[in-house]
């Protein structure tokens with residue numbers, strides 16, 4: 205059944221050299237290998253939705269950085285961390301990173317976390333209180349070289365973090381408050397981009413091609429195994445707090461994917477890991493040459509997922 209397929213969780217290092225100085229940001233922090241770290245409410249909430257097994261401690265960030273050769277970053281070379289959104293499979297073991305590393309999140313995240321009662325907080329307080337600085341993109345301390353929000357591509361609100369059009373942090377509402385995606389320029393002349401799509405949706409086949417209206421409720425909703433076999437029951441759960449907004453954000457992703465020089469990758473895009481042969485706790489080197497390497501070919505061929 206679909207619910208028992210293993211799920212990829214991507215984390216990325218965004219590296220930028222400007223004026224002879226290199227900055228490195230971790231985009232998403234993966235998942236915790238031991239969910240009891242999330243506290244009783246947090247681990248119960250996760251267990252109710254997913255089966256968690258076989259997440260080796262060595263595949264958990266930041267420990268994972270010690271097992272990659274060469275490491276794309278170390279705790280000493282990281283400049284900061286950016287979350288696509290404040291869910292447990294994206295903030296990982298936040299408390300194991302140095303508290304001096306700044307954490308940046310999308311606008312709306314702080315109100316959501318701070319405004320939720322303790323037992324319902326999307327981030328446990330002992331994680332959330334750990335970094336010395338948490339800023340929402342665009343705020344003082346979380347602006348980089350950016351100035352204000354701009355329309356870029358199909359996105360209405362994008363922040364030019366390095367000030368040169370190379371790294372846009374873009375609001376992509378729907379999945380949860382503060383959800384954001386990132387458009388990263390990975391080569392110039394010609395310009396090519398990787399769009400880190402976070403949890404805009406949870407499979408390649410949701411945003412490419414964009415589903416027809418009749419398929420929409422199916423792709424946004426799912427059934428817990430306890431409700432019966434997937435094929436026999438109508439899904440009553442949804443991955444998104446605002447399904448209407450989520451559709452719009454998915455459509456934006458689809459539109460960007462239509463560009464020859466953009467490749468979108470959502471955080472749980474299992475097909476990418478399969479096509480590139482990336483296993484648990486492994487990495488692929490830089491994405492500067494994704495186009496010449498043909499990493500978008502699988503999508504262009506319209507390969508259909510394995511029957512589940």
Ligand SMILES: [Zn+2]
Pocket residue numbers: 291293294403471472
């Ligand atoms: Zn996720």
